[in-house]
Amino acid sequence: MxxxxxxxxxxxxxxxxxxxxxxxxxxxxxxxxxxxxxxxxxxxxxxxxxxxxxxxxxxxxxxxxxxxxxxxxxxxxxxxxxxxxxxxxxxxxxxxxxxxxxxxxxxxxxxxxxxxxxxxxxxxxxxxxxxxxxxxxxxxxxxxxxxxxxxxxxxxxxxxxxxxxDPCKRNEKGWVTPAGSGGTDTNYLIIAGYNALQNLTCGYNSNFIEPSLQEVEYEVDGSNYWLPMINYTASGFFINGTKYIRWDDFAKTGTLPSGNHVIGVRYRNWKYNTSQTGWPIPNSSNACHNIGYFDPNNSIYEYSSYAYEYWIAVNIP
Amino acid sequence: MKTILKPTQTLVYIFVAGLIFFIFSCKKAEFNNEPKVDNGTMEKAKAYIAKQMEKEGGIPEIFVRNQKVNTMWVNDKNEPLSQ
Structure with a gap:
């Protein structure tokens, strides 16, 4: 634009x-x-x-x-x-x-x-x-x-x-589908896990170590007030209804206000430390997450942990 | 036997009834704020994502930073310009 x-x-x-x-x-x-x-x-x-x-x-x-x-x-x-x-x-x-x-x-x-x-x-x-x-x-x-x-x-x-x-030192892409025309014609946004369509078996090199989950949030009009997106496809698992999605899960925002808005979406990786049952909600005891990479040899580098995407003038019906 | 409520007791009942009504109203509002995703919307979302994946050439592995970059005005040979 x-x-x-x-x-x-x-x-x-x-x-x-x-x-x-x-x-x-x-x-x-x-x-x-x-x-x-x-x-x-x-x-x-x-x-x-x-x-x-x-x-x-x-x-x-x-x-x-x-x-x-x-x-x-x-x-x-x-x-x-x-x-x-x-x-x-x-x-x-x-x-x-x-x-x-x-x-x-x-x-x-x-x-x-x-x-x-x-x-x-x-x-x-x-x-x-x-x-x-x-x-x-x-x-x-x-x-x-x-x-x-x-x-x-x-x-x-x-x-x-x-x-x-190391999946805790990077983020996999989260696939955002915008609301309004050009997207889903809805008054909410959808985000999908990094391989939601399950059709890309050749998207990585052989060294790839997959993340367990992606944490997904959104904000409206630069408020910097980040709200959880809600996983609605992990039925029967602990992460259902939370802001954590697996590689093929989908999550949605709440209903967005009508009109033109700038919608921000951010996401970051989490990886369980050990094998888990039932996809529990990750925390600092059972998993690592992207905290942004800090170079000990060069402390002037600031770091961030989320990948951010902005959708301009999203016309919410 | 006729039951007669004392005024204080009546107020307590009214308050509790109001509280219950308030809580359920909030629940309803919360529920309404969570949109339902139908199959048609899911299909549209998947089609959109498929296009994005094709455009990107695969699945990006993103390295997030906030690394300061220095800037200067230059000519087309990247030689510094003064105003």
Whole structure:
């Protein structure tokens, strides 16, 4: 969704800019050389300029990925991502930045940009680091050469190797179906577990360790008051009627107020410590959950534990 | 024998009856706030999810962060610009 607010075009830098999540999707085929990872990453920033996909002069907002060998420091693969999703979440509530809107900008690689599994999981040569950066264009161009806001590269952590295979250090995707037109035409949202359709047996690499449950919550219009979504398909088990879903369960919000709203949904993984009977509600004694990864070698990194998704102007009937 | 309630006793009965009515009203409101999902809606949701999965190319494994990123204005060669 493109924003419709007016850019200030005064060369201000964003009030903040954070890399909020990155994802890997293992894509497999019958031909091994055509298997590999699709990568995605997403920024959130507060800015007084519109971020646009194309400024009208063929200058594009682009994401960049560099895969670097940890042994030789050589760049092994570079990717330029032009498949972009730009979402304006509305005005920044911080009164210090009255002209700013909050944007989320997400980049997707495609099937021609698969990353070999060795670069993600390590191979006989060693391990690899993934570096992410981006260039944003705005609608401020007034002649002259193109110029960009450059988001300097940052190295991911926890994304590759064994750390990435711990279900309590990542989140599986929860599949949200929006309400209103384009979704279910209902006055509530539905979320499904990460493999709800049970038809993707080849969606992961061989190192995949599955989470036991996903915890799912929602909020309306940026209230930051998170309510549980309700599991309605785990009949006969302890988690039925709670905010915890299995890989093929579904959960729903309560009835939403009619009209246009911004609906936030968040979810995170839980994994039982030991084998359990009857799918009990997880807690810190019987399970681990995603608490956000904290790098002991670099304490400046803040962390979060939930994956967030926002649905703009959901028109609730 | 005719039973005559004292005024205080009557008030207590009225209060208890009101309390029961209030509790059941809340239960009903709570129940009404939980929508029923019919088969048609489930089919629509599954179809929508199938499209999303196809678009994503599989099931994303998400690594959540809140990692600060530095920014600067640059030209098309990523050389810093001054205003």
């Amino acid at each position: 493109q924003s419709n607010f007016t850019s200030q075009c005064n060369y201000d830098l964003p009030a903040y800019c954070n890399l909020i999540q990155y994802s890997r999707v293992f894509r497999c085929t019958n031909v091994d050389s055509l298997s590999g990872y699709l990568l995605q990453f997403e920024y959130e920033l507060s800015w007084n300029n519109n971020v646009v996909q194309n400024d009208g002069f063929n200058n594009l907002t682009e994401g960049n990925i560099e895969i670097v060998s940890d042994v030789t420091n050589n760049v092994m693969q570079t990717l330029t991502l032009t498949n972009t999703q730009i979402t304006d979440l509305g005005p920044d509530p911080n009164p210090s930045f009255p002209n700013n809107h909050i944007f989320r900008v997400k980049f997707f690689s495609d099937n021609s940009q698969l990353v070999p599994r060795g670069y993600i999981n390590g191979d006989v040569t060693g391990t690899y680091s993934v570096k992410l950066s981006a260039n944003f264009v705005t609608d401020c161009k007034q002649g002259g050469g193109p110029y960009y806001l450059w988001l300097l590269p940052v190295t991911t952590y926890g994304f590759t190797g064994d750390r990435g295979n």
